[in-house]
Amino acid sequence: MLAERARTGLLTVGLFTALLWAIHLVNVLTGTRLVGWLGIDPRELEGLDGILFAPLLHAGVGHLVSNTFPLLVLGFLTFLEGARRFSVAVAASWLGSGIGVWIFGGGLTIGASGVVFGLFAYLIVRGFYNRSVRQILLAGVLFLMYGSILWGVLPSPGSNVSWQAHLFGALGGLLAALVLKRRPAPEGTDRRRQSNRR
Numbered sequence: 276m277l278a279e280r281a282r283t284g285l286l287t288v289g290l291f292t293a294l295l296w297a298i299h300l301v302n303v304l305t306g307t308r309l310v311g312w313l314g315i316d317p318r319e320l321e322g323l324d325g326i327l328f329a330p331l332l333h334a335g336v337g338h339l340v341s342n343t344f345p346l347l348v349l350g351f352l353t354f355l356e357g358a359r360r361f362s363v364a365v366a367a368s369w370l371g372s373g374i375g376v377w378i379f380g381g382g383l384t385i386g387a388s389g390v391v392f393g394l395f396a397y398l399i400v401r402g403f404y405n406r407s408v409r410q411i412l413l414a415g416v417l418f419l420m421y422g423s424i425l426w427g428v429l430p431s432p433g434s435n436v437s438w439q440a441h442l443f444g445a446l447g448g449l450l451a452a453l454v455l456k457r458r459p460a461p462e463g464t465d466r467r468r469q470s471n472r473r
Contacts, residue, residue, distance in 0.1 A: 277355070284354030284361070291350065292343050295387065298331050299339050310334070310385055315373060317380035325384070326373030332385040342387045345421065349394035352413070364451040368393020371447020372440045384437045389444030392428070395421055396448030404456035 302309040315329045316322025333339040354361040372389025398417055402410025428442040 280355060280357065281351075283358070284351045287354060287358075287361070288347050288350035292346055295331060295333070295339060295343070295346075299333050299336075302332060310383070313385075315376045315380060315384040317377055317382070317384070322377060322383075326370065326377055329373060329376075329385045330369055330387040330390050333387070334385060338386060342391055345391045345395070345424075346387060349391060349398060349417075352398055352417075353394050360455050363455055364394060364397045364448060365390060367447040367451035367454075368397070368444045369447070371450065372444035375443025375446070376437060376439045379439045379443075380437060381439070382435075384440055386437070386440065388427070388437075389440035389447075391444070392424065392441045393444040393448035393451070395424065396445040397452045398448075400449055401452040401455070404452050 298309070310332055313325055313328035313332060314322070315325030333342065350361070350365070353364050368390045371393060376384045376389070395417065398410075399414045402408075402412075402414050424441075425445075427436065428438055428445055430438050
């Protein structure tokens with residue numbers, strides 16, 4: 276079961292990142308027109324569609340490379356919980372980032388870093404919600420690996436990096452972890468199971 280889910284997860288996040296590279300190639304071949312058409316233009320009605328499309332676009336190869344590896348790692352680890360949880364975590368991060376940028380952003384914004392921050396936040400806090408030692412240990416490892424990215428949720432004067440995308444993507448991930456937290460089993464469930472085993 277876990278091996279099958281791992282294969283599906285690798286295929287899913289692999290295809291998604293391949294799609295990002297394919298879209299980047301199309302964007303370059305069209306003179307980066309896609310950025311102007313589909314980026315998030317804050318507080319402009321024409322920029323609303325960017326909430327859905329901006330994470331698919333990147334400013335250059337360096338920008339895309341910086342998001343590719345974290346998306347592969349964090350997306351795969353999230354998928355190990357199942358397709359439904361993965362979908363909710365990605366959707367909450369994607370929409371949270373996009374809506375936050377559209378309301379509070381300072382300029383035309385593109386890139387999947389909001390999704391990266393959302394998945395990171397989801398994986399960091401889910402173990403505490405679920406009271407899972409294994410998930411908390413994984414969160415510790417991820418924090419050691421990627422914890423420095425959390426500085427990206429703070430405004431950085433003179434930088435063209437959208438801290439709003441990072442902050443609201445992370446908030447989306449936190450919301451997903453809360454929504455998806457495991458409910459405690461009703462009292463007596465374990466007792467009934469033990470009775471059935473006898």
